[in-house]
Amino acid sequence: MGPGPLPPGQRLAKGWPVAHYGPVPRFHPDRWNLQVFGATTTGDTYSWTLDEVSALPGITVVTDLHCASGPTSTDHEFFGVAGTTLLELAPPAPQVTHVMAWAEYGYSANLRLSDFTSARTLMATHHNGEQLTAEHGFPLRLVVPHLYGYKGPKWLRGIEYMTADRRGFWEERGFHNVGDPWTNQRYSYQEE
Numbered sequence: 122m123g124p125g126p127l128p129p130g131q132r133l134a135k136g137w138p139v140a141h142y143g144p145v146p147r148f149h150p151d152r153w154n155l156q157v158f159g160a161t162t163t164g165d166t167y168s169w170t171l172d173e174v175s176a177l178p179g180i181t182v183v184t185d186l187h188c189a190s191g192p193t194s195t196d197h198e199f200f201g202v203a204g205t206t207l208l209e210l211a212p213p214a215p216q217v218t219h220v221m222a223w224a225e226y227g228y229s230a231n232l233r234l235s236d237f238t239s240a241r242t243l244m245a246t247h248h249n250g251e252q253l254t255a256e257h258g259f260p261l262r263l264v265v266p267h268l269y270g271y272k273g274p275k276w277l278r279g280i281e282y283m284t285a286d287r288r289g290f291w292e293e294r295g296f297h298n299v300g301d302p303w304t305n306q307r308y309s310y311q312e313e
């Protein structure tokens with residue numbers, strides 16, 4: 122099977138390139154958790170160990186990954202926990218409009234709540250049937266299939282519920298606040 126159409130300005134990558142800022146973090150199983158914090162209904166912070174995350178119901182999503190610097194890698198099968206599942210377990214206050222997805226070392230990406238709860242958005246533990254590799258985000262990475270790659274933090278550690286939008290790591294450094302590859306929302310100067 123050949124690839125489907127690519128978003129405007131994208132080129133087909135060879136294989137699955139690795140792209141990120143900074144070093145690959147080491148995984149510390151005793152210290153690792155996934156937290157949901159910020160504007161939850163109760164104000165409480167929720168926390169899961171990796172075993173607890175792995176025990177949650179999972180979904181499988183097949184998608185391409187579009188890096189905003191140009192390469193698109195195709196046909197990734199991700200398995201993990203849907204954004205909607207996390208929302209049911211940790212309900213947001215009614216005023217929540219956006220989330221910040223936080224990774225190790227302070228990498229972050231802001232999303233509209235509707236991007237996070239889109240049916241195909243997931244926190245992946247597996248790729249093509251195998252545990253994620255370290256350089257691709259082990260033990261957990263966010264995958265938002267309908268947005269550019271920078272909207273999907275590898276080494277995901279937290280979801281912050283926000284009652285107003287705030288820019289994440291690349292969004293503060295010249296990349297588009299929304300990041301829809303199909304309408305070429307690549308750079309912040311393209312924002313209205």
Ligand SMILES: Nc1nc2c(c(=O)[nH]1)N[C@H]1C(S)=C(S)[C@@H](COP(=O)(O)O)O[C@H]1N2
Binds near residue numbers: 139189224258269
């Ligand atoms: N923690 C973290 N996650 C990150 C990044 C990063 O710099 N740090 N880069 C993003 C970008 S720009 C892209 S294109 C994808 C690349 O994912 P890949 O290396 O699995 O291809 O990871 C995203 N997730």
Ligand SMILES: [Mo]
Binds near residue numbers: 140189271
């Ligand atoms: Mo990227």
